[in-house]
Amino acid sequence: MFFSCIFSIAAIIVITTISSGCGLFQKMLTSMNMHPELVERGEEFPGSHKCGDCHIDIYREWAGSTHSKSYISEKFRVATNNYEFEFCIRCHVPETVFLSLENETVDNTEISLTQPENSEIAPRDYNLKDGVDCQGCHLTADCEFSGPHAGISPHPLKQNEEFYRRSELCGTCHVDTFEEYLTYVDNGNDETCQDCHMPAVKRKLIQDEPWQKLHVKKEGKAHTFSSLSAIEKNKDFIELKFTEINTDNNQIAGNVEITNTKVNHSIPTGKYGYREVLLWINLKDNLGRIIKSKQESMFVELNNQIKPREKKIYNFVFDLDNKSGDHNELEAILLRTNFNRTDKTLFAKIELYLDSSPIGSKNARAKPSTP
Ligand code: HEC
Numbered sequence: 032m033f034f035s036c037i038f039s040i041a042a043i044i045v046i047t048t049i050s051s052g053c054g055l056f057q058k059m060l061t062s063m064n065m066h067p068e069l070v071e072r073g074e075e076f077p078g079s080h081k082c083g084d085c086h087i088d089i090y091r092e093w094a095g096s097t098h099s100k101s102y103i104s105e106k107f108r109v110a111t112n113n114y115e116f117e118f119c120i121r122c123h124v125p126e127t128v129f130l131s132l133e134n135e136t137v138d139n140t141e142i143s144l145t146q147p148e149n150s151e152i153a154p155r156d157y158n159l160k161d162g163v164d165c166q167g168c169h170l171t172a173d174c175e176f177s178g179p180h181a182g183i184s185p186h187p188l189k190q191n192e193e194f195y196r197r198s199e200l201c202g203t204c205h206v207d208t209f210e211e212y213l214t215y216v217d218n219g220n221d222e223t224c225q226d227c228h229m230p231a232v233k234r235k236l237i238q239d240e241p242w243q244k245l246h247v248k249k250e251g252k253a254h255t256f257s258s259l260s261a262i263e264k265n266k267d268f269i270e271l272k273f274t275e276i277n278t279d280n281n282q283i284a285g286n287v288e289i290t291n292t293k294v295n296h297s298i299p300t301g302k303y304g305y306r307e308v309l310l311w312i313n314l315k316d317n318l319g320r321i322i323k324s325k326q327e328s329m330f331v332e333l334n335n336q337i338k339p340r341e342k343k344i345y346n347f348v349f350d351l352d353n354k355s356g357d358h359n360e361l362e363a364i365l366l367r368t369n370f371n372r373t374d375k376t377l378f379a380k381i382e383l384y385l386d387s388s389p390i391g392s393k394n395a396r397a398k399p400s401t402p
Pocket residue numbers: 097098100101102104107121122123125128152163167168200201202203204205224225228229256257258
């Protein structure tokens with residue numbers, strides 16, 4: 032590996048020497064070799080912030096994503112017993128997705144990305160703080176950057192559109208989520224991880240002056256890697272419904288149906304960390320105070336996630352006693368939360384008015400949604 036990098040750099044120097052000081056075309060060629068350190072591996076690599084000199088927008092997005100914090104995150108430090116467990120490092124601090132542990136000399140075309148167990152990525156041992164860095168997804172075994180477009184750049188560049196548009200790239204590390212995704216994709220769904228987790232943007236790929244003036248806008252993707260943008264893009268990815276509501280003077284009973292209408296993996300998904308999805312069913316009084324409540328939790332570990340297009344039915348029975356007072360409204364909320372329940376991300380919410388007793392299911396009506 033090391034030698035092939037040295038070789039590439041030597042080649043770059045040769046080309047630079049040959050082509051220097053000539054016409055426009057040669058100037059362009061020369062410009063391709065202006066920054067040999069960018070494709071350097073090991074201590075020589077200046078770090079992802081260097082990519083941010085030119086790719087300003089993309090760098091900012093990545094820096095705000097959890098990928099840039101996958102090593103320095105306190106949760107990771109604690110979970111690895113202060114970085115003691117080396118086998119945890121490879122996905123959190125990858126050399127590059129084009130390099131596997133088993134066979135260090137394979138190039139991108141030879142790696143079978145549909146069988147992650149055969150192509151575990153090698154960890155890197157420098158510049159740890161950058162976590163899943165720019166090189167990690169863009170540097171090929173041939174010491175070039177590759178991406179979805181062709182372009183003229185101050186570093187070696189090779190177009191590989193197919194690879195970058197496919198979920199397999201993400202699946203090298205998101206192994207379990209990718210497996211869930213594959214079983215569903217067999218049913219003919221074609222949205223990729225990128226479609227949902229990297230919002231589409233048309234823009235120039237670099238923003239540094241004056242060079243950006245030479246470049247045109249391209250169809251690209253924001254490097255946010257967040258579930259918030261995925262939720263934003265798929266607003267109604269969860270369908271919540273009250274069904275079979277039955278009421279008498281002593282009881283209100285019924286079902287809440289939850290359907291994963293859009294997401295191509297389970298909800299919640301992920302192998303590591305604490306991910307709880309919580310269903311809250313509340314009965315409220317005339318003043319909007321919760322008088323009865325039921326909760327159900329979904330965890331990957333309990334295997335009770337909502338799989339793609341799956342409909343789950345949760346029933347509830349609220350006994351009404353004298354203290355229950357006037358009951359007026361049913362409410363169901365689905366949210367994602369953390370261990371301390373301090374972070375809450377709303378997935379969906381529905382409300383149902385109940386007419387005053389005696390009430391039957393025909394008297395229950397959906398509350399008009401509030402603006
Ligand atoms: C080299 C391994 C690797 C690759 C490739 C990778 N990821 Fe990740 N990803 C991680 C790690 C590690 C984390 C956890 C970071 C943390 O929370 O500390 C993560 C976190 C995430 C999260 C956020 C999860 C959360 O808890 O907020 C999303 C969303 C995500 N990745 C999407 C993607 C997408 C989309 C792709 C493909 C374009 C991708 N990832 C490719 C390793 C990778």
